[in-house]
Amino acid sequence: MDFQHIIEAVGRYMDAAGVAVMVIGALVSIPMALRGYQPERAPGLEPFTPYRAYRQLLGRSILLGLELLVAADIIRTVAVTPTFESVGVLAIIVLIRTFLSFSLELEITGRWPWQKEKSSGTSEPLRSDP
Numbered sequence: 001m002d003f004q005h006i007i008e009a010v011g012r013y014m015d016a017a018g019v020a021v022m023v024i025g026a027l028v029s030i031p032m033a034l035r036g037y038q039p040e041r042a043p044g045l046e047p048f049t050p051y052r053a054y055r056q057l058l059g060r061s062i063l064l065g066l067e068l069l070v071a072a073d074i075i076r077t078v079a080v081t082p083t084f085e086s087v088g089v090l091a092i093i094v095l096i097r098t099f100l101s102f103s104l105e106l107e108i109t110g111r112w113p114w115q116k117e118k119s120s121g122t123s124e125p126l127r128s129d130p
Contacts, residue, residue, distance in 0.1 A: 007079040014072030018065040025061020029054050059108040066097050066104075 033054035038047055048056065070093070077090040106112055 004080055007075060011072045011076035011080070014068055014075060018068030018072060021068060022062055022065035025065070026058055029057035029061060032057055056108050059104045063101055063104050063108075066101055070094055070097050 033050045036050070037053055037057070073090055073093055077086050102112065
């Protein structure tokens with residue numbers, strides 16, 4: 001087994017891990033939300049409903065899974081076939097997944113990733129609960 005086959009296998013395992021994290025996270029989030037688990041939120045806000053708690057837990061699972069999928073794409077593209085075309089495709093994939101990650105972060109925390117969390121109890125989320 002040469003280096004290229006090892007890297008391709010590592011990329012496939014990372015892909016599988018990313019998908020597994022999302023699926024397991026979705027399944028584990030259901031009982032956690034129904035039991036009243038309260039994800040971290042801004043101080044001073046009322047407790048989440050089970051629906052909102054599930055959305056937050058699921059969003060965190062999806063974010064972690066996306067990070068693993070991006071890592072797998074980078075490993076396979078850079079280590080196996082570093083052509084201009086493959087790097088361009090990787091750039092588009094990373095751009096789309098980064099946009100998804102930012103959108104999910106906004107949905108989960110109510111603020112953009114680069115915004116600092118307010119320490120006072122008067123912080124308001126950027127969007128209201130549905």
